[in-house]
Amino acid sequence: MQDLSWLQIILKSAIAFAPVWIALALTFALSIRYRRRLGLYGKLFDSTVGMIGFAIVMFWIFTALFADLIITHDPLVQLSGMKNKLPGTAIANAAEGVYPWYLLGGDNLARDVFSRMVMGAREVLKIAPAATVFAFMVGITLGLPAGYFAGKFDTILSFIANLVLAFPVILLFYLLVTPEIVETGIPIWFAAALFLFPVIFFTVLFNSRFHMLPARRNLYVGLTLLIGLWAWAGLAFNKDPTGLFSMSPNMLNVFVSVVFVNSPGVFRIVRGLVMDIKARDYVAAGQTRGEGPWYIMLWEILPNARGPLIVDFCLRIGYTTILLGTLGFFGLGVSPESPDWGSTIDDGRRLLAIFPHAALVPAIALMSLVLGLNLLADGLREESLKD
Amino acid sequence: MFAFILRRSGVMLLTVLALTFIVFWLTNLPPNLEKLAKSEASVRMTDAEVASWLDRNGYGSSTLNRYGQWLGVVPGWTREEDGRFTGRCISGTATSLDDAPTRCGILQGAWGYSTVFKQPVADVIKRSLSMTSWLMLWVMIVMVPTALILGVLSGMREGSWTDRILSGFAIITTATPEYVSGVIFIVIFASATVGISPVLTELGWIEGKTLFQGTATAAMDKITFWNFALPVMTIALYGIGYIARMTRASMTEVMSQQYIRTARLKGVSFRQVVMKHALRNALIAPFTVIMLQFPWLLNGVVIVETLFNYKGFGWTLVQAAGNNDIPLLLGCSVVAVVVVLITQLISDIGYVFLNPRIRLS
Numbered sequence: 024m025q026d027l028s029w030l031q032i033i034l035k036s037a038i039a040f041a042p043v044w045i046a047l048a049l050t051f052a053l054s055i056r057y058r059r060r061l062g063l064y065g066k067l068f069d070s071t072v073g074m075i076g077f078a079i080v081m082f083w084i085f086t087a088l089f090a091d092l093i094i095t096h097d098p099l100v101q102l103s104g105m106k107n108k109l110p111g112t113a114i115a116n117a118a119e120g121v122y123p124w125y126l127l128g129g130d131n132l133a134r135d136v137f138s139r140m141v142m143g144a145r146e147v148l149k150i151a152p153a154a155t156v157f158a159f160m161v162g163i164t165l166g167l168p169a170g171y172f173a174g175k176f177d178t179i180l181s182f183i184a185n186l187v188l189a190f191p192v193i194l195l196f197y198l199l200v201t202p203e204i205v206e207t208g209i210p211i212w213f214a215a216a217l218f219l220f221p222v223i224f225f226t227v228l229f230n231s232r233f234h235m236l237p238a239r240r241n242l243y244v245g246l247t248l249l250i251g252l253w254a255w256a257g258l259a260f261n262k263d264p265t266g267l268f269s270m271s272p273n274m275l276n277v278f279v280s281v282v283f284v285n286s287p288g289v290f291r292i293v294r295g296l297v298m299d300i301k302a303r304d305y306v307a308a309g310q311t312r313g314e315g316p317w318y319i320m321l322w323e324i325l326p327n328a329r330g331p332l333i334v335d336f337c338l339r340i341g342y343t344t345i346l347l348g349t350l351g352f353f354g355l356g357v358s359p360e361s362p363d364w365g366s367t368i369d370d371g372r373r374l375l376a377i378f379p380h381a382a383l384v385p386a387i388a389l390m391s392l393v394l395g396l397n398l399l400a401d402g403l404r405e406e407s408l409k410d
Numbered sequence: 411m412f413a414f415i416l417r418r419s420g421v422m423l424l425t426v427l428a429l430t431f432i433v434f435w436l437t438n439l440p441p442n443l444e445k446l447a448k449s450e451a452s453v454r455m456t457d458a459e460v461a462s463w464l465d466r467n468g469y470g471s472s473t474l475n476r477y478g479q480w481l482g483v484v485p486g487w488t489r490e491e492d493g494r495f496t497g498r499c500i501s502g503t504a505t506s507l508d509d510a511p512t513r514c515g516i517l518q519g520a521w522g523y524s525t526v527f528k529q530p531v532a533d534v535i536k537r538s539l540s541m542t543s544w545l546m547l548w549v550m551i552v553m554v555p556t557a558l559i560l561g562v563l564s565g566m567r568e569g570s571w572t573d574r575i576l577s578g579f580a581i582i583t584t585a586t587p588e589y590v591s592g593v594i595f596i597v598i599f600a601s602a603t604v605g606i607s608p609v610l611t612e613l614g615w616i617e618g619k620t621l622f623q624g625t626a627t628a629a630m631d632k633i634t635f636w637n638f639a640l641p642v643m644t645i646a647l648y649g650i651g652y653i654a655r656m657t658r659a660s661m662t663e664v665m666s667q668q669y670i671r672t673a674r675l676k677g678v679s680f681r682q683v684v685m686k687h688a689l690r691n692a693l694i695a696p697f698t699v700i701m702l703q704f705p706w707l708l709n710g711v712v713i714v715e716t717l718f719n720y721k722g723f724g725w726t727l728v729q730a731a732g733n734n735d736i737p738l739l740l741g742c743s744v745v746a747v748v749v750v751l752i753t754q755l756i757s758d759i760g761y762v763f764l765n766p767r768i769r770l771s
Binding site for chain 2: 182185186188189190191192193194197198199203204206207209341345348349352353365368371372375376377379382383386387389390393394396397398401
């Protein structure tokens with residue numbers, strides 16, 4: 024087999040991404056067709072910036088979903104003779120059924136850079152959005168009462184939030200994401216505390232709305248508690264008997280640290296929004312009607328704060344992606360073999376001046392994902408301000 | 411005003427105490443101490459030997475007590491063995507306790523002894539901070555004016571092409587963390603095989619093999635444009651985007667105010683309006699943002715110093731954390747936390763000074 028030229032590399036990579044292109048085309052065709060019925064999501068397609076951002080983000084989401092179909096080699100397998108080979112190098116004496124090129128070259132352990140980059144998308148998108156969701160659950164559950172009730176509760180929580188925010192993130196990671204900490208079992212208790220917030224959030228959410236209709240209340244709250252506590256036991260304590268919810272100790276530690284670092288930021292934003300919104304007339308009307316404070320917070324204030332929160336959510340996923348990359352860059356990641364982008368950049372930087380492709384490919388991938396999220400947030404902000 | 415500063419300082423002190431205690435607790439967890447004992451004495455110690463080593467070296471008391479000793483408010487530990495004394499405040503052994511001070515913590519200026527560098531922590535931190543202050547100085551010189559000019563230019567006429575291009579640039583830089591931009595810069599400017607350096611060498615435009623140097627180790631002796639441009643650019647770039655966006659937002663808000671329109675209608679030229687009426691009001695918000703950027707700049711410093719092998723504060727922090735050097739790590743955290751909190755305080759006070767609408771009483 025011949026080595027590939029740059030044009031051929033681009034073509035072959037584009038063909039490898041075929042499932043992603045199809046999925047993207049379908050998403051866009053359907054969304055643009057029905058955009059008038061899709062609320063804020065539909066309006067996104069009126070803004071060019073938002074559409075570009077959405078396309079980039081969806082590209083990486085579909086890449087993560089279809090990673091198994093896209094990869095040309097096993098991301099962990101090393102092929103002899105392919106160490107530090109340039110992009111487009113043909114594999115010498117390739118066996119039958121093996122893809123005959125390393126599309127974006129080989130890394131310093133002779134693994135395929137292209138496949139590692141694709142699998143890295145899955146690694147990153149497995150953690151970043153989920154961690155952001157948990158951070159939002161913690162931030163909202165604490166920020167709503169802090170902003171609404173104010174007083175001592177608010178003072179204490181704000182002090183703690185500022186405490187965490189004053190910590191240089193890297194120092195915190197170096198203290199929290201170490202094998203010694205895993206040994207002490209602290210991450211488990213941390214996780215137990217942080218993962219309880221979504222359960223509390225949904226329980227209060229349903230209870231405040233349906234407490235007048237005991238039958239429905241019991242159904243919703245019961246289901247929340249059942250599923251929530253099941254997942255909670257599985258994720259935090261690894262005690263799920265069915266094994267559906269579980270996380271390896273290292274992964275749990277990374278996840279918990281990222282949630283912990285992000286929550287105070289969300290808390291501050293939610294608190295600020297609540298303080299602003301609670302002075303509005305419709306909140307006063309709710310109070311006059313005799314609605315409970317939690318109903319007002321969760322069903323009157325929160326929906327009206329959704330615009331800025333959605334925008335912040337997009338930005339924060341990007342920030343979390345950067346944080347995860349930082350962790351990988353300092354070798355504090357999930358596992359040394361992991362193809363996540365931060366670790367790959369760290370692996371590649373040692374030979375950066377001679378063989379740049381191994382570090383450059385994941386670096387550009389990470390940058391494009393964060394850029395996509397930022398553009399998406401900009402588009403959403405623009406469109407949500409128009410109402 | 412005075413009461414405000416006093417109250418803020420009080421909260422700050424409390425924050426420093428809380429944060430240093432958390433760091434102390436996290437670095438002094440049993441597994442860390444076990445690792446310390448094994449690296450200091452012998453790797454093949456049994457659990458009982460580890461326990462007795464820790465006890466002999468003053469790690470036997472409670473965490474709170476040891477935190478007090480480290481801080482210098484609780485008397486340092488002492489131990490008598492066959493008429494010879496060892497203790498926190500005694501180097502080596504002594505025959506009596508009379509010469510040694512009772513308390514020696516960071517309040518007395520005793521920061522401890524670094525196990526990695528085999529030097530007093532205070533010396534290590536002083537040296538690394540002086541390195542990093544040069545880096546920060548150049549970052550500030552590059553970052554602040556660039557960001558403000560970009561922000562003002564794009565916020566001056568919202569929606570113009572200048573605005574769109576500059577905003578696009580700003581959004582790209584905020585999406586590029588230091589470890590990505592650093593890698594890209596090295597590939598483009600500091601590689602002898604790829605990027606623009608080989609082209610320039612061939613054309614004979616540059617001496618040597620690369621346009622810039624990919625490591626900043628040489629900059630520790632003598633800073634030159636050649637060896638310092640890339641690290642400074644890498645840190646500055648991330649901040650530029652963020653500050654420029656804040657400046658732009660603040661500038662567009664000011665430019666839509668009534669008094670700007672009045673000034674324009676009076677016949678004041680656009681230049682004059684921007685320079686005299688808008689600029690000062692538009693720069694209040696970015697000032698706060700620049701100050702609050704410090705925690706993130708500290709992050710950038712750690713990444714860039716590791717990437718470019720510049721032995722400053724960030725590099726020291728990584729070495730301390732990576733090698734379980736507890737005294738040095740504690741010292742670094744104190745410095746980092748204090749720097750962050752002081753910048754927050756300056757930002758608060760400066761905001762009040764700059765914004766005449768806020769009166770504290």
